[in-house]
Amino acid sequence: MNTASASLPVITIDGPSASGKGTVAERVATALGFHFLDSGALYRLTALSAMKQGVALDDEAAVAQLAAALPATFRDGAVWLAEENVTDTIRAEAVGEGASKVAALPAVRAALLDRQRAYRQAPGLVADGRDMGTVVFADALAKVFLTASAEARAERRYKQLIEKGNSANLPALVADMQARDARDTARAVAPLKPAADALLLDTTQMDIESAVRAVLSHYQRKQGN
Numbered sequence: 001m002n003t004a005s006a007s008l009p010v011i012t013i014d015g016p017s018a019s020g021k022g023t024v025a026e027r028v029a030t031a032l033g034f035h036f037l038d039s040g041a042l043y044r045l046t047a048l049s050a051m052k053q054g055v056a057l058d059d060e061a062a063v064a065q066l067a068a069a070l071p072a073t074f075r076d077g078a079v080w081l082a083e084e085n086v087t088d089t090i091r092a093e094a095v096g097e098g099a100s101k102v103a104a105l106p107a108v109r110a111a112l113l114d115r116q117r118a119y120r121q122a123p124g125l126v127a128d129g130r131d132m133g134t135v136v137f138a139d140a141l142a143k144v145f146l147t148a149s150a151e152a153r154a155e156r157r158y159k160q161l162i163e164k165g166n167s168a169n170l171p172a173l174v175a176d177m178q179a180r181d182a183r184d185t186a187r188a189v190a191p192l193k194p195a196a197d198a199l200l201l202d203t204t205q206m207d208i209e210s211a212v213r214a215v216l217s218h219y220q221r222k223q224g225n
């Protein structure tokens, strides 16, 4: 990070899976005309890349090498791995599960650090993930930790899957979600936890618009300080 980009405003939105942080972060970025980083997509792409190449998800050195050289691009609202459009593929539960496994490996996290920080460009950035406010952009101007009950999150994921024509099983989704949260929270490096200075936003009973408004007013308050 150079000194010019260090002064650019960053809003971090962290939280567990299916808490709505991706949608909220994207809308906040659009409202402000900021860049948007979906850091989870980078972990998903790393897992997918390993799965495609037959690299074991616990082979730390080999997976880190893939992460460092990831031929990933985000363009036209789609996610690309080299020349392949993997927008839908990376959303599969199996890839999410794989992402959470490779994300526990310190060398993989280190390999993705600079790539994430490079998204800090004018006029500003909204970044969503697990460790945006605690590690990657620890100096962010405004930090938010978005939560919702495991049941509410599983129901949201269930609706998304059904809408896309996939089959889904609600109890299995709740179990998967709890397992993923447990792994993300318990890992030694960059565990899922709110930054000390984060605004906690429980969206169990909140719609997307209200969550977006809450994040924008938190940012405006911080700007005024």
Ligand code: C5P
Pocket (backbone or CB within 6 Å): 017, 018, 039, 040, 041, 043, 044, 096, 099, 100, 101, 103, 104, 128, 129, 130, 131, 132, 180, 184
């Ligand atoms: O946010 P999403 O569900 O796409 O992330 C997939 C997985 O990637 C998470 O379960 C988590 O293990 C990992 N992740 C992470 N740090 C981030 C973003 C995602 O460890 N900043």
